[in-house]
Amino acid sequence: MAETAKLTLGDKTYELPIHVGTENERSIDITNLRAETGYITHDPGYGNTGSCLSAITFIDGEKGILRYRGIPIEELAEKSTFLEVAYLLIVGNLPKAGELSTFTESIRRHTMIHEDFKAFFGALPKDAHPMASCSAAVGALSTFYPDSLDPRDQRQVEISIHRTLAKFPTLAAYAYKHSIGQPFMYPKNSLDYVGNFLYMMFGNPCEEYEVDPVIEKAIDLLLILHADHEQNCSTSSVRLVGSSKVNIFGAISAGINALWGPLHGGANQQVIEMLAAIRDEGVTGREFVERAKTRNDTSRLMGFGHRVYKNFDPRAKIIKKACFDVLDKLGVHSKMLEIAVELEEIALKDDYFVERKLYPNVDFYSGVIYNAIGTPSNMFTALFALGRMPGWIAQWSELHRDTEFKIGRPRQTYIGEPLTAYTPIAER
DSSP, X not given: OOOEXXXXXXXXXXXXXXXXXXXXXXXXXOTTHHHHHSOOOOOGGGTTOOOOOOSSEEEETTTTEEEETTEEHHHHHHHOOHHHHHHHHHHSSOOOHHHHHHHHHHHHHTOXXXXXXXXXXXXXXXXXXXXXXXXXXXXXXXXXXXXXXXXXXXXXXXXXXXXXXXXXXXXXXXXXXXXXXXXXXXXXXXXXXXXXXXXXXXXXXXXXXXXXXXXXXXXXXXXXXXXXOSSOHHHHHHHHHHTTTOOHHHHHHHHHHHHHSTTTTTHHHHHHHHHHHHHHHTOOHHHHHHXXXXXXXXXXXXXXXXXXXXXXOHHHHHHHXXXXXXXXXXXXXXXXXXXXXXXXXXXXXXXXXXXXXXXXXXXXXXXXXXXXXXXXGGGHHHHHHHHHHHHHHHXXXXXXXXXXXXXXXXXXXXOSOOSOOOOOGGGO
């Protein structure tokens, strides 16, 4: 007999089905709650609400576990590549050699964007935030490629997925080049996915640009670690907007805007801004930490702790080594990076931070890496979006395959004025 929960309202008792996940997670199904009882649930931020049954990503925040399609993030980080992880998330299984080759080649051949995008970016202010530019540009893909917008046509969806994955690095690089007044760099099909992005970001027509394999590997690793993270704000936005049956470009554009917020994807930018502020103020990492521990001081230690992971961020453990590999390879010795190393050492040993589980998270290390390779801080979130693209696509695709698909429509409890008569303007 299936397990159920019982809810008593007045003199009536209702039985609610219970779903049990593969990792023994339990959820109470309230699909018919309003229809049967007239009640709704109240859950600000949806922290206790399961919006879907998903087979994509599993997280255990207490144990520090992150898995894509059941595979531990540690194994994927060590053995896989970003495009292979993208295939895994979107298709649902690891590809065979031929499948990965076909997928990779398709992405490689779709990297170039319509020439009119030059005029599109040219119409934007030079100081436009790259995330605003990227969101607008991804939304505009639907105007340039109207032949593949039906979310229920399997072939059109496949084409749009490949176009989105392939063209976003180009769009992000164009947003950056526009902001600094440099010419746009056409993608090179001879380069790998990450190498091509670095080439379009940092290359210029006047000289040859060689992709550093250490940097390329570190960025590929960061993209893997960011590829999906269950039902976060931006992913939920993609699903909610996608539930209207809008095309994938429109849904992804919404996700980019959600990620832009400082409470979500903007955290790694805040890390570098914090390090710059400490440097400019001339205080040591220890002095800043002591201020952050003081209740009446507004100083905040950014890039430490995590809302989901209660003991440690498994992604941070992985990226830490890559972070120092990059610093060693580049021979970077800046005051900001010295402060970052000092802050990390203090936080890992200081009882105040240990007791509150304020450990360095993936945003801390990713911000340091992006800064070390010369990425301006306002581009950090765009790189986050580049990594998260496969997860957004996978979640959007899963939504449309859901047998319980319906448009998202949260409810509310009205607390405004009761029935009130209209007062003529002369009597007010």
